[in-house]
Each structure stands twice: as C-alpha cells, then as structure tokens.
Amino acid sequence: MGKAWTFGENMNTDEIIPGRFNITIDPLELAKNVFCEVKPEYAKTVQSGDVIVGGQNFGCGSSREHAPIAIKGSQAKCIIAPSFARIFFRNAINIGLPILECPEAVADITEGDDIDVNLSTGEIFNRTNGRQYQAQALPDFVLKIAEAGGIVNFLKTHDIQDLLMNAEG
Amino acid sequence: MGTLIEEIFSRKAGRQIHAGEILLLDVDYIMSHDNTTPLAIKAFQAIGKPILDKNRIVIHFDHAYPAPNVLAAENHKKIIEFVQAQELPHFLHQGVCHQVMIEEGFITPGAIVIGADSHSNTYGALGAFGTGLGSTEIGVAWATGKCWFKVPETIRVELSGQAQHGVYAKDVMIHIAGLLGMDGGTYRSVEFGGEYIDNLPMHERIIFPNMSTEIGAKCGLIAADEVTINYLENETPAEGPFEALHPINPRYERILEIDVATLTPQVSCHPDVDNVKPLAEVEGLDVNEVYIGTCTNARYEDLEIVANMLKGKKVNPLVRVIVTPASDRIYKKALKNGLIEILMDAGCTVTGSGCGACIGRHGGILAPGERALTTMNRNFIGRMGSPLSEIYLASPATAAATALTGKITDPRNLLMQIAE
Numbered sequence: 001m002g003k004a005w006t007f008g009e010n011m012n013t014d015e016i017i018p019g020r021f022n023i024t025i026d027p028l029e030l031a032k033n034v035f036c037e038v039k040p041e042y043a044k045t046v047q048s049g050d051v052i053v054g055g056q057n058f059g060c061g062s063s064r065e066h067a068p069i070a071i072k073g074s075q076a077k078c079i080i081a082p083s084f085a086r087i088f089f090r091n092a093i094n095i096g097l098p099i100l101e102c103p104e105a106v107a108d109i110t111e112g113d114d115i116d117v118n119l120s121t122g123e124i125f126n127r128t129n130g131r132q133y134q135a136q137a138l139p140d141f142v143l144k145i146a147e148a149g150g151i152v153n154f155l156k157t158h159d160i161q162d163l164l165m166n167a168e169g
Numbered sequence: 170m171g172t173l174i175e176e177i178f179s180r181k182a183g184r185q186i187h188a189g190e191i192l193l194l195d196v197d198y199i200m201s202h203d204n205t206t207p208l209a210i211k212a213f214q215a216i217g218k219p220i221l222d223k224n225r226i227v228i229h230f231d232h233a234y235p236a237p238n239v240l241a242a243e244n245h246k247k248i249i250e251f252v253q254a255q256e257l258p259h260f261l262h263q264g265v266c267h268q269v270m271i272e273e274g275f276i277t278p279g280a281i282v283i284g285a286d287s288h289s290n291t292y293g294a295l296g297a298f299g300t301g302l303g304s305t306e307i308g309v310a311w312a313t314g315k316c317w318f319k320v321p322e323t324i325r326v327e328l329s330g331q332a333q334h335g336v337y338a339k340d341v342m343i344h345i346a347g348l349l350g351m352d353g354g355t356y357r358s359v360e361f362g363g364e365y366i367d368n369l370p371m372h373e374r375i376i377f378p379n380m381s382t383e384i385g386a387k388c389g390l391i392a393a394d395e396v397t398i399n400y401l402e403n404e405t406p407a408e409g410p411f412e413a414l415h416p417i418n419p420r421y422e423r424i425l426e427i428d429v430a431t432l433t434p435q436v437s438c439h440p441d442v443d444n445v446k447p448l449a450e451v452e453g454l455d456v457n458e459v460y461i462g463t464c465t466n467a468r469y470e471d472l473e474i475v476a477n478m479l480k481g482k483k484v485n486p487l488v489r490v491i492v493t494p495a496s497d498r499i500y501k502k503a504l505k506n507g508l509i510e511i512l513m514d515a516g517c518t519v520t521g522s523g524c525g526a527c528i529g530r531h532g533g534i535l536a537p538g539e540r541a542l543t544t545m546n547r548n549f550i551g552r553m554g555s556p557l558s559e560i561y562l563a564s565p566a567t568a569a570a571t572a573l574t575g576k577i578t579d580p581r582n583l584l585m586q587i588a589e
C-alpha cells in the first residue's frame with residue numbers, strides 16, 4: 001500500500017538526481033535530493049512503500065547508479081513504467097530496487113492514487129479506482145537479488161551461479 | 170543459427186541460444202574509467218571476494234584527466250592505489266577508453282566485453298558484444314568473471330547505396346537516431362549491415378555501434394569481415410586467428426531499410442538526439458563553440474577531414490574551436506603528418522586526448538545561453554556545462570565548415586572547392 005507519484009516520459013538520470021549531488025553514494029543522502037528539480041515535494045513527503053509511476057524510457061541517460069540508489073534510498077517500494085532505459089533497468093535490479101513494466105497501469109494511475117503491488121506475481125492493485133493490472137512477473141533471479149537487498153549482498157553469501165538456479169533459461 | 174547477437178552468445182555458451190533467454194556468461198574484458206571505477210571498487214570490496222582474473226580488468230583515465238579539480242584528483246588517487254594494491258596489469262591513460270580498448274587490441278570478433286560506460290556498445294564495430302553497465306556489475310565481474318544477460322531481440326538496419334560527397338557515417342547514424350528515436354532500440358541488439366556498411370572503413374563503421382547507445386540499444390553490432398580482420402591485423406596488436414561470426418537464418422524483430430544516397434548532411438538539434446533535421450533547416454544558426462572530439466568522431470581520419478577544410482584559412486575568431494583527439498596515438502600521428510599545425514594555424518585550440526569537453530567537466534564548458542556544434546554523440550541538456558546551453562551534433566566536416574563561419578554551415582560547398 002502506498003501513494004503513487006507520477007512522472008513523465010524519458011525521465012533521465014540527471015532529472016532523477018542532478019549530477020551535482022552525485023558526490024556521495026549514500027542512499028539516504030542522495031534521497032534528500034531525488035527528483036529535486038522535477039518534483040521537489042517528493043523528497044520531503046515520500047513515505048516508505050510509496051510507488052513511483054514513470055513514463056516511457058524511465059531512467060535514460062548515464063550509466064551511473066546514483067539514480068536508482070537515490071530512489072531506493074527514498075524508501076519507494078518499486079517503480080512501475082511502460083518501459084525502462086536498459087542500464088537503469090539492470091542497475092535497479094542489481095541494487096535490489098524492483099521495477100515493473102506495465103503500460104496499462106501507468107496509463108490509468110493518477111498521482112496520489114493508493115497502490116498495492118505484489119512483486120512476485122506482478123499484480124498491481126489501484127485501491128483508489130478499484131482496478132487491477134498485471135505486469136510481467138519478475139524473473140526468479142531478480143526476486144532473489146531484491147530479497148538479498150542487491151547483488152552485492154547476494155554474493156556475500158552465494159555463488160553467482162546460484163542466481164540462475166531454478167530460474168528460467 | 171540466428172541473429173548476430175544470438176551467434177555471439179551461442180559460441181560463448183557452447184549451445185544454441187535464443188532471444189529471451191537469461192544467461193550467465195564469462196566475460197573476456199571488464200572495462201571501467203576514472204568516473205565509474207570508484208563505485209566499482211566499493212562494490213567489489215563489499216563483496217569481499219578476491220579478483221578472479223587480473224588480466225581481464227582494464228582501467229582507463231579519460232573522463233576527467235588530467236584532473237581538473239580536487240575531487241577528480243582524489244578519485245584518481247584512490248584508483249591508482251587500488252591498481253597498485255591489486256597489481257592490475259592494464260591501467261591506461263592515453264585517450265578515450267573505447268578508442269584505446271580498440272587500439273590496444275582488447276576487442277576482437279566474438280568477444281564479450283562489458284564496460285562501466287554507456288558507450289561500450291562501440292566494440293560492436295569489430296563484431297564483439299560490447300555493452301555498458303553500472304559500476305556494481307563491474308565490481309561483481311571483477312570477483313566472478315561473469316555477468317548476466319537477457320538475450321535481446323534484434324533490429325536490423327539495412328543500409329544500401331552510396332552516400333553523397335559530404336555525407337558521412339555520422340550523418341547516416343543521426344538520421345537513424347531520428348527514425349528510431351531515443352528509446353527505439355531499448356533492450357534490443359541493433360545490427361547494422363548492407364552494402365553501405367560492407368564498403369565502409371573501420372573508422373566510419375565505429376559510429377554506428379557507438380551511437381546505438383543513443384537509441385537505447387543493449388548493443389550495436391556489425392558482423393566482422395575482411396575490413397575488420399585487416400584492421401585488427403594492421404592497426405592493433407590483437408592476435409588472431411579471428412573468427413568472423415555472422416547472422417545465420419536470422420529472425421529479426423524489425424528491419425529498417427535506408428538508401429543512404431538520398432541523405433544530405435544531418436544535425437541532431439537541441440535538446441534530444443532524436444530531434445533530427447536536415448542541416449538545411451538549421452543552417453545559419455549562430456554558434457559560440459565548435460567541439461571536435463570524443464569516442465564518436467575524433468579519429469585520425471576525422472582530424473584529416475577537418476584539417477583539409479581549414480588548411481590556409483582562419484576559423485571565426487569569436488568562436489572557440491576546440492579539437493580533442495580521441496587518443497594519444499591519433500594525436501601523435503596527426504602531429505607527425507602536420508595536421509596539428511594546420512589546425513593551430515587556423516585558430517583551433519588543440520587539447521590533450523581524452524573525453525575533454527564531452528561531459529562538461531573541463532576543456533570547453535558552455536556558459537548559459539551558449540550554443541555548441543559538436544561531433545559528439547549526445548546532446549542532453551547541460552551535458553557540456555550550463556543547463557541553459559544548447560548542443561547540436563553533426564559530422565566533423567559540418568563542424569569544420571561551421572568553425573569557419575561561426576554559423577551552422579553545410580560542408581559540401583567547401584568540400585567541392587577543395588576537390589576541384
């Protein structure tokens with residue numbers, strides 16, 4: 001359960017967290033300035049479990065990981081978007097920030113809606129309008145990384161081969 | 170059997186691979202640079218395991234080198250200490266990482282090379298799988314030698330015909346970026362081929378995989394052929410035999426066909442790489458800076474085009490014309506053959522090799538309200554400095570013509586005069 005925060009198309013990593021704040025990699029520090037230019041009220045009032053609802057090509061731009069780290073640091077539960085920029089997609093997975101692709105949900109969610117997400121099934125429930133949407137379920141290995149809190153944590157206790165055990169492919 | 174990316178992955182995995190599968194693959198080289206290595210070190214140290222194979226790690230100083238400020242200097246210091254402590258054999262600072270990777274022979278057909286830099290796609294020009302990743306994955310690969318990949322679907326860009334005089338690979342690629350859009354290649358492998366590519370020398374081929382990043386692609390690939398093998402044998406220390414993989418009965422998600430003969434010089438206009446116009450539509454727009462550099466268009470042949478156009482002339486004195494060779498090797502060759510002197514006599518400022526002004530750290534930062542025409546690959550708002558500045562992307566020839574007039578200028582008249 002959480003509030004939806006909506007963002008536009010082609011949200012680039014500089015809009016998520018401007019380069020001048022990238023001198024730290026502390027998630028909580030970065031979270032203080034996340035979306036500071038496009039939505040300054042976000043960092044001030046976001047609550048744990050809130051959901052980011054982005055547009056097409058969310059996270060395009062540089063390969064730096066500060067952007068997903070900043071969002072994760074803000075305690076957002078996940079990001080829902082019609083599509084993500086490729087490196088952002090990987091970076092988010094690797095730091096354990098779940099991301100769901102679901103154009104239908106994005107088209108139908110307005111800022112402030114109350115959203116519930118089941119990460120393992122990909123079900124998104126909009127409590128405000130009572131509608132439900134189905135994103136593709138996250139692959140097993142993505143959930144494993146998210147559960148461990150990121151790939152670095154995963155590797156502290158696992159071999160990298162364990163990622164694909166029982167996973168597709 | 171499959172697209173070029175399926176062929177490359179199948180060879181590596183030792184079995185038939187199809188788009189959609191998730192793989193864990195051994196990587197041949199792991200590239201990072203001064204901007205992205207510190208975070209990789211942090212991830213690596215947090216994992217707490219030793220480096221699997223030092224020989225696969227290549228670290229470059231190019232993004233902010235020599236250090237323009239204390240923060241960059243601290244980064245460099247930290248990285249050098251790590252290189253020393255881990256006794257890493259491949260530590261380089263002789264130009265833009267991607268160019269140096271190729272020059273030093275790290276890139277060969279069929280190789281899997283990951284880089285903590287979005288333009289690692291460049292390696293596809295030699296038939297290698299190159300892709301950009303975040304720093305954490307670089308730290309992971311240092312420790313494990315492996316990386317996970319979802320095998321992408323492929324968009325084939327089929328280029329036929331012969332380009333008009335004054336129209337270069339850069340113009341063709343800018344046109345493609347306009348057609349496919351900034352996210353047109355997301356999660357995809359973009360395969361470039363056709364008779365136009367077959368006849369193109371390596372320095373022009375590189376533009377396509379390099380800028381496949383701009384359309385969001387996971388990789389941009391050109392199948393290795395005789396041009397590739399000759400280039401590797403004559404221009405790099407890479408040792409063969411080289412295996413020239415190519416698509417076999419491929420199933421493409423989409424095929425884009427372009428007859429390049431129809432194209433005129435193209436420009437990516439502020440503020441998006443896919444805001445593409447034929448040069449004629451923006452001709453005459455004033456510029457404050459012309460920047461000839463980067464992993465896209467600062468190779469010897471690019472400098473040669475510019476020098477030929479500027480020889481015996483003077484650039485507009487109110488415009489800052491900055492030339493940053495992509496690597497020391499290119500710089501040295503240009504020096505030896507008199508290009509640097511021609512450029513300096515024309516009023517250009519020639520800087521040491523590296524990324525230079527491309528990321529707005531040093532060597533040509535833009536003030537609010539300024540406009541630059543550059544040979545770079547991206548024109549994000551604020552990339553070269555002030556968020557209130559504008560960046561236009563074009564070929565080195567367009568950059569040279571623009572340097573002379575101080576306005577965006579079609580290079581074809583001047584090229585014609587020189588040819589006569």
Ligand code: SF4
Pocket residue numbers: 232265266267286288462463464465523524527528546
């Ligand atoms: S030259 Fe520019 S685009 Fe190329 S690697 Fe350097 S910063 Fe990136």
